[in-house]
Amino acid sequence: MSAVHHFHGYKPWVGSAEEFNRTGLARRRPPRRGTDVDGSARQAYLDSEMLPIEVGRWLEKRRHAHRSRTWTQAGDALAWLKQTWLAHPERGQPFVDGEGGNYLPLDVKLTYAEQDLRNGVDVAWVYYVGGGLAAYAVVCCPNRFHPAIACPLPPARAEGPDQRAVRALSSR
Numbered sequence: 001m002s003a004v005h006h007f008h009g010y011k012p013w014v015g016s017a018e019e020f021n022r023t024g025l026a027r028r029r030p031p032r033r034g035t036d037v038d039g040s041a042r043q044a045y046l047d048s049e050m051l052p053i054e055v056g057r058w059l060e061k062r063r064h065a066h067r068s069r070t071w072t073q074a075g076d077a078l079a080w081l082k083q084t085w086l087a088h089p090e091r092g093q094p095f096v097d098g099e100g101g102n103y104l105p106l107d108v109k110l111t112y113a114e115q116d117l118r119n120g121v122d123v124a125w126v127y128y129v130g131g132g133l134a135a136y137a138v139v140c141c142p143n144r145f146h147p148a149i150a151c152p153l154p155p156a157r158a159e160g161p162d163q164r165a166v167r168a169l170s171s172r
């Protein structure tokens with residue numbers, strides 16, 4: 001997929017694994033048809049700051065998109081992932097070949113994330129931190145898996161630093 005998509009970052013939720021995996025599950029997926037008579041379950045789902053089970057559905061939780069976390073360049077999304085990880089580092093030891101470990105080092109995670117984002121694949125990071133679980137994501141928009149969900153917050157027309165640099169180079 002070419003770089004016709006842009007990116008929305010969804011800020012970290014930090015809480016217990018029990019809530020993420022069990023008690024909060026109803027807020028992580030849209031209610032089944034016919035089960036939400038008064039619409040309250042859907043509203044709770046839309047309001048929730050927890051990662052949806054289908055990551056691309058972040059886009060339909062429209063009020064969670066924010067200008068400061070909307071990017072046209074994958075590099076800017078990756079910088080946010082890095083900054084967010086550093087604010088919520090993983091618990092345990094990074095994996096080192098031949099020595100084991102609990103998680104992939106940040107630079108390896110970022111390499112995978114870059115490949116995914118450039119291919120239009122959403123990136124969701126969920127892992128253990130000191131206070132439980134941290135979960136956050138960068139979602140590609142339009143979304144390959146949910147093409148019918150409209151962009152919640154189209155990027156500003158103003159060009160980013162990447163584009164200015166490219167234009168300066170090409171006009172030499």
Ligand SMILES: [Zn+2]
Binds near residue numbers: 153
């Ligand atoms: Zn969008």
